[in-house]
Amino acid sequence: MPYSLLQTINSPADLRRLPRTELVKLAGELRAFVLDTVSRSKVGGHLGSNLGAVELTVALHYVFNTPHDRLVWDVGHQTYPHKVLTGRREQMHSLRQQDGVSGFPRRDESEYDTFGTGHSSTSISAAHGMAMAAKIKGEDRKAVAIIGDGSMTAGMAFEALNNAGVPHGGLLGDVLVILNDNDMSISPPVGALNKYLARLMSGSFYSAAREGAKSVLKNTPLYEFARRFEEHTKGMVVPGTIFEEFGFNYVGPIDGHDLDALIPTLENLRDKKGPQFLHVVTKKGQGYKLAEADPVKYHAASGVFDPAVGFVKSTAPAKTTFTQVFGEWLCDMAEQDKRLVGITPAMREGSGMVEFHKRFPTRYHDVGIAEQHSVTFAAGLACEGLKPVVAIYSTFLQRAYDQMLHDVALQNLPVVFALDRAGLVGADGATHAGNYDIAFTRCIPKMSVLTPADENECRQALFTAFQHAGPVTVRYPRGAGVGVAIQKEMQALPWGKGEIRRSSGKPMRGNAPAAQAAPRVAILSFGTLLYPALAAAESLDATVANMRFVKPLDHELVAELARTHDALVTVEDGCVMGGAGSAVMESLQAAGLNLPVLQLGLPDEFIEHGDAGRLMAQCGLDAAGIEQAVLKRFGARPALLRPAANQ
Known part of the structure; x- marks a missing residue:
């Protein structure tokens, strides 16, 4: 049987009854099951992040008494292995389909999904709240936040660290933060924090000490002992870390795919009181060579594919998507106006900015998962006479609402918000739906709101917005439109004017017979x-x-x-x-x-x-x-x- 061991696991309690020697085999079957599930799904799903989290997921459920101990997954698109191990294996064929298993954690789907997520950087705050609730209620339980290196770039994560590391009313929560560092969010991660984490692994002092020890111990009985000991002592050769300054006991980095390293470390941290921080290093797409080689491409699969050969290009002519319309307009507009600056909060590929990044690297800014900063950064650029365009999903603009109101609109700054994924988004569900931007933007003074009807009108609406002297949002849905031909020449739409597209043949009101x-x-x-x-x-x-x-x-x-x-x-x-x-x-x-x-x-x-x-x-x-x-x-x-x- 292809999943002979996995088929015996219907809950984490079953997993905890296994001998530790069986866990490597279980992880292999679990990885194969996730790959098979996503490749067969008509609607696809997140792939690379889930393949990279297999051993970590197995170790967490093996060590912690879930669901009594709380696991909080950041973003949540890496929880497919978690769902398989928590009683949803037989329902995974319905992943991301109506009335089926959600692609993200949902509290009403399973008691093991302790916190609903879909946006990033919320896990530490939620886990800290759960840990403090346990203290207040006098309950003995652990709360574990699993957060990626991309999500650690957001200010909310640091706000939570700052709060969780100090006592409140004499109480200090038993929270464990696990940094799942795969050096890859969706787009390549950016910023000083990512460089800092990289230095932990590549510092010259650490590297020299490591290589020197290898040469001395090689071919001796101590070599294997030293290799394992190394995983627990890497942090000792690096000066004090930023996480310790926040009040956390920092451990790591350790190999997130080595169960012999993960399990004893997690067991030690489980028994410690107060805030703990574990830094694990994983590989996005682990165990699937195509995903390892191209983690951006294999971050998510949009439909059925063959695991042996990967994605097969469709021979059918594809309609131009609204995202592509935006990307092409952005490059064309940048050619015409050197004041244009493109900004994305970590969604280069999703927002259609890859070509813009290649052609205009000095005018492209990926600010990481920091929606609030992206908007106020744009405001600062606009104050100096530049013309920023913030490419952001509708659902993520919600996270920067105050900045849009206070920093942009109040000062009437000419910032264009290109709102992708407006309206329903299908398989991603409620966490990613762009249902609310019309309501929450139109009430802001000075803010204009454009709703183009098709691909060509989207291009012209973006051009119209760029010419405007104040803040403007241009909203468009995910996917393609009706296939309207796109006019290369850009022409401004009459400002604030609609058009009649069809007239009724019925008599006009007042002229109709009784x-x-x-x-x-x-x-x-x-x-x-x-x-x-x-x-x-x-x-x-x-x-x-x-x-x-x-x-x-x-x-x-x-x-x-x-x-x-x-x-x-x-x-x-x-x-x-x-x-x-x-x-x-x-x-x-x-x-x-x-x-x-x-x-x-x-x-x-x-x-x-x-x-x-x-x-x-x-x-x-x-x-x-x-x-x-x-x-x-x-x-x-x-x-x-x-x-x-x-x-």
Whole structure:
């Protein structure tokens, strides 16, 4: 049987009953199972980070009494081995699919998922909270935070270290922080901390001592002893570390794939009181040569692939994605304007900035996983006359909300926010969904919000935003649009103006005979839902407006449509509460116009992982759903027409 040992593990309790000599075999089967699971999945999944965390996961569940002891995984995309060992092995075929296993830890999925994650750098704070709760409640338990070297670049991690290393009210939490250092986050890690961690492993004094000891002990019985002893004493030849200054007992670095080193070290740290810090060194993609050789490419798989040969290029012509549209526009705009500076918080590949980095290296800035810093850094650049473009996922901009408001908008600085992954993101689920940016950006004074409908309009909207003298967000979804041809020449859209894309053939309001059954409806579309709205409008014979701007809203167009139609329908791929539809309602109220309005958008709930198209249909945001919603609300019911007082 290919997984003869793994199939006997249905919980960590089963794992802890194994002889330690069996753990290497278990780790091998677990690694093969994860690779097989991801390669077979129709929706893919995170690969390299999970392959690199296999031995660490086995050791943690072997040493600690989970779930009584709490494991908190940072980001959470390296938890597939954890899920397999905690009773979800038989469900892993449903990974990242609707009603299936989540790609991230979820508290409502398993008691072993002690803290829900999807964003980085939260683990130390959460584990510290759990450790302090145990002290306050008088419970004897450990809390372990597993954080990557990429996540350690974020300020939140250091805020937590600063807090966890000192007593509070005489209490000091029993928290263990494990730095899983694989020298690779998603994009290559950057910053002074990463260089510092590298020096721990490559310092000349340490290297000289190590090589000297090897030459002396080689071919003696002490050689193997020294090799293992080395893993526990590397930190002794390096001056005091930054982590010890925070009040942690620092141990490491040790080999994160060597169970003979990991397990005794974890057992020792488990029995110590107070804040502990273990530095383990792992290899992203460990055990799968293709992933080891190209950890960026194999960070995540987007669909079925052959493990023997890796990703096979599709022969079908691919549509241009919105991310590619942004990347090409960024390079073209940089050629025209030397003031342009591109900024990303550790998402070079995901945000489409690889080519920009190659062509304009001095104007490219990856600030690491530090969303707050990325925005205020952009504000500083703008103060000096440069034109920063912050490429950031919608969900990650939430983490820099104060900086966007206080440091950019309050000073009316010309910063362009290119918001990728707006709306639902499918398999990544609620933690990564970009549902809220319209609502949380449009309420900020000075901030403008553009919602292009397709690939070409996205390019022109980015150009329009770059010409503007204040802060602007341009939002676009993950993946490709409808395949509209992209115009190379850049032309600014009329500022704050929408356009009519389809006119109803029904008589205008006020000219219809008394027996007219169906009201004249206008659909106001924001963003890429224009195309399903147009399809629905063919059946409804409705007017359709491509609004383009949420802010400044085209108040004149809203008023014109309100005066010539019996009802309005707003459509957006963001949350209904506080979204673009709310902006239309506010505009009507301010103009003293009273008519029925149907707001269609994402409901007031967290929408879980699944196929993005299917999820949108379930939310009623495909063509059929829009048509049905309009008919249900306005179809053939005269009572829903405009009140007589407005005739």
